[in-house]
Amino acid sequence: MIQEVIVTTIDPLGETHIAPMGIRRREDFLVISPFRPSRTLENLLQTRHATVNYTDDVRVFAGCLTGRRDWPLMDSTRIDVPRLRDALAHTELELLDLEEDEIRPRLLCRVLHEETHRPFQGFNRAQSAVLELAILVSRLERLPFQKVVEEMAYLLTAVEKTAGPREQEAWNWLMDHVTKRKALMEAGT
Known part of the structure; x- marks a missing residue:
């Protein structure tokens, strides 16, 4: 099973990178598998x-894919990598092993600390639709x-029927990104 999450990492100079990512659980590990090239991959390899x-605000997923990465952060509990301030929960990881792959290496991470900040109330259909579109946009x-x-x-049907203001905003960001990408393709660049 793949869980759609937001992964925060830092580079050796302490600059935070925020990225949407699908993760898997494998026995006692969390596995992060970014496509190459990836700042998340480089940061994790360097800082470990x-x-x-874990968030239900789909704007964070859409925002990261459309250049909006300035989400409020706060200190994590046991590691120097910050967490999203408004996360429902977070898990702090340490890289233990790398399964090399030319396209998508697998980073096996040990859980150091987990915390729940407020309950997950479930996704509405629009939130799920925004997540699906975000995944498509990440693979344009x-x-x-x-x-x-x-x-x-x-x-779009799910968004039209069930979106609130946050989901509509996230959807619009992604649609603008797709429209710009289409214009670039038609221009041949």
Whole structure:
């Protein structure tokens, strides 16, 4: 099972990087598998720590993919990598092992600390649709553009029926990004 989360890392100079990521649990490990190239990958290899943030604010996922990475942070409990201030929960990790792969290496991380800050109330359909679109946007370079357009049309119904202001804002950011990408493709760049 893949869980969609926000991963925070820091570089050796202490600059925080925030990225949406799918993680898996494997026995006692959390596995992070970023596509190359990846600042998350480089930061984790260099500093050996990361924080996994569980959030129901889909704007964070959409924002990170559309250049909006200035989300409020606060100190984690046991490591120097900050967490999202408004996370529902967070998990602090230490990198133990790397399973090398040319495209998508697997980083096996040990849980150092977990904390719940408030209960998860569940996703509405619009939140799920925004997450799906965010995943598509993260793969615009890898997927046929027509497939993305078809998926967006399907997902739009859920947004129209169940979105609140946060979900609508996140959806609009992603749609603007797709529109700009399409214009670049048509211009041949």
